[in-house]
Amino acid sequence: MAMTKNDTLSAFTMSMRKAMLEFKSFLRNKLKESNIDLTFEMLQVLIELWKKDGVNQQELANLLHKDKASLTYLIDNLSKRKLVQRFEDPNDRRNKIITLLPEGSRLQAVILPWIDEMYTVAGKDIPVQLIKDGILLFEKIQSNLNPSAHS
Amino acid sequence: MAMTKNDTLSAFTMSMRKAMLEFKSFLRNKLKESNIDLTFEMLQVLIELWKKDGVNQQELANLLHKDKASLTYLIDNLSKRKLVQRFEDPNDRRNKIITLLPEGSRLQAVILPWIDEMYTVAGKDIPVQLIKDGILLFEKIQSNLNPSAHS
DNA sequence: ATTTAATAGTTAAATATCAAACCAATTTGA
DNA sequence: TCAAATTGGTTTGATATTTAACTATTAAAT
Numbered sequence: 270m271a272m273t274k275n276d277t278l279s280a281f282t283m284s285m286r287k288a289m290l291e292f293k294s295f296l297r298n299k300l301k302e303s304n305i306d307l308t309f310e311m312l313q314v315l316i317e318l319w320k321k322d323g324v325n326q327q328e329l330a331n332l333l334h335k336d337k338a339s340l341t342y343l344i345d346n347l348s349k350r351k352l353v354q355r356f357e358d359p360n361d362r363r364n365k366i367i368t369l370l371p372e373g374s375r376l377q378a379v380i381l382p383w384i385d386e387m388y389t390v391a392g393k394d395i396p397v398q399l400i401k402d403g404i405l406l407f408e409k410i411q412s413n414l415n416p417s418a419h420s
Numbered sequence: 421m422a423m424t425k426n427d428t429l430s431a432f433t434m435s436m437r438k439a440m441l442e443f444k445s446f447l448r449n450k451l452k453e454s455n456i457d458l459t460f461e462m463l464q465v466l467i468e469l470w471k472k473d474g475v476n477q478q479e480l481a482n483l484l485h486k487d488k489a490s491l492t493y494l495i496d497n498l499s500k501r502k503l504v505q506r507f508e509d510p511n512d513r514r515n516k517i518i519t520l521l522p523e524g525s526r527l528q529a530v531i532l533p534w535i536d537e538m539y540t541v542a543g544k545d546i547p548v549q550l551i552k553d554g555i556l557l558f559e560k561i562q563s564n565l566n567p568s569a570h571s
Numbered sequence: 572a573t574t575t576a577a578t579a580g581t582t583a584a585a586t587a588t589c590a591a592a593c594c595a596a597t598t599t600g601a
Numbered sequence: 602t603c604a605a606a607t608t609g610g611t612t613t614g615a616t617a618t619t620t621a622a623c624t625a626t627t628a629a630a631t
Contacts (some may be wrong), residue, residue, distance in 0.1 A: 274486075274539075274543055274551070275536055275539035275540060275543070277548055277551050278551060279539060280555055281551050281555050283485075284554075284559060284562075285440060285554075287485050287558070287562055288436070288561050288562050288565075289436060289437065289564050291561065291566050291569075292565065294564050294565075294566070295566075297619090305587095308585095308586065308587080310587065324521050325610095326610065327608080327610080330609095334438050334441055335587095336589060336590090337609070337610065337611090338588080338589070338610085338612085339587065339588055340609075340610085341611060341612085342587070342588085343586090346585095346586070348586095361596075362594070362597085362609095363597065363608060364608095364609065365609075365610065365611070367565070378429050384563050385426055387565075388426035388430065389426060390564055391429060391561045391564050392425055392426070392561075392564070393564045394560070394564075395557070395564075397425045399557055400425070400428050400429060400557070402550070403432055403434050403435075403436075404428070404435045405510050405552070406440040406546065406550055406554050407435040408434075408435060409437055410439050410442065411439050411442050412445065413543070413544045413545075414442040414445075414541060415445070415446075416508060418442075437606070446590085459615095459616065461617065462616090476579075477579070477580065478578080478579055486617095486618085487619065487620090488579070488580065489580085489581080489606080490578065490617065491580090492582085494616090495619095497616070509579095509622055512579085512627070513579095513626060514578060514580070514626045514627065515578095515579065515580085516579075516580065539619080
């Protein structure tokens with residue numbers, strides 16, 4: 270049977286979904302091995318804060334392509350675990366600035382090596398140019414599906 | 421600053437996430453425009469049933485890379501909407517065979533054109549070979565992260 | 572043949588996502 | 602300046618995902 274371009278795209282999205290799940294699964298296993306009670310999504314937030322601490326929820330939502338409502342819950346869950354803290358921005362009291370607590374900072378040295386390992390394992394025997402081509406492909410698809418989004 | 425291969429992979433996963441969200445968002449908008457009360461995930465199940473009706477939950481879970489527990493809930497929600505029905509397999513009473521109800525079948529003619537449109541829009545000005553290259557890239561990453569998985 | 576193991580499905584609990592409604596604070600603009 | 606619009610965050614309700622424990626059924630093994 271002839272495979273149309275749209276059939277290929279259907280296989281593409283399926284395979285993309287599965288690759289995404291493998292990344293998540295890799296990290297979940299690492300966390301579980303060390304009995305760290307964190308989800309992949311909470312980790313995404315922490316990673317952004319390790320790059321730049323003191324960011325408000327909306328900025329985090331934008332960086333992570335998540336809904337601001339999702340961020341409310343994620344910050345709640347990170348706060349419960351005493352990893353981050355909310356502060357009201359004195360310059361604009363609508364904003365809640367999120368900062369790392371000591372335990373949240375401490376985890377960086379433990380977890381970042383796992384992230385690095387994950388990418389090293391995932392990218393084994395793959396030329397970096399292929400990965401860059403993949404990014405360009407994603408960006409083209411994004412702009413096709415949503416021309417108004419200014420990436 | 422120099423961008424390492426792992427930095428590129430980090431950008432890759434971010435961009436992949438975003439592309440996935442655009443696909444979901446496109447379909448959600450279509451469904452909403454027509455006031456069809458279905459989620460992207462319920463649609464994934466229907467699409468498999470449109471390809472092959474009368475499949476059990478575990479097979480659906482495997483096809484969609486989902487957990488069997490997720491399928492229980494998805495089938496519950498599709499049943500509530502009178503789109504599918506569970507049957508006990510007489511040959512193996514552990515299995516629940518899922519079949520389309522009339523309304524579930526009827527939706528195919530409405531929704532499949534949207535799926536086709538989604539892929540046509542997404543793939544505009546993209547040579548099919550690039551998409552195939554993307555699939556190979558995903559498969560390589562999958563086997564790197566999870567060598568035991570026999571795709 | 573009887574015990575053991577594996578498989579399919581359900582349930583519960585915790586978390587995540589999304590849309591919509593909402594509040595408070597700030598910005599715009601007539 | 603004051604009303605309207607925008608922005609950041611929260612809440613609610615519905616759905617999705619994951620893990621783990623559990624039941625029922627079937628298959629495997631000694």
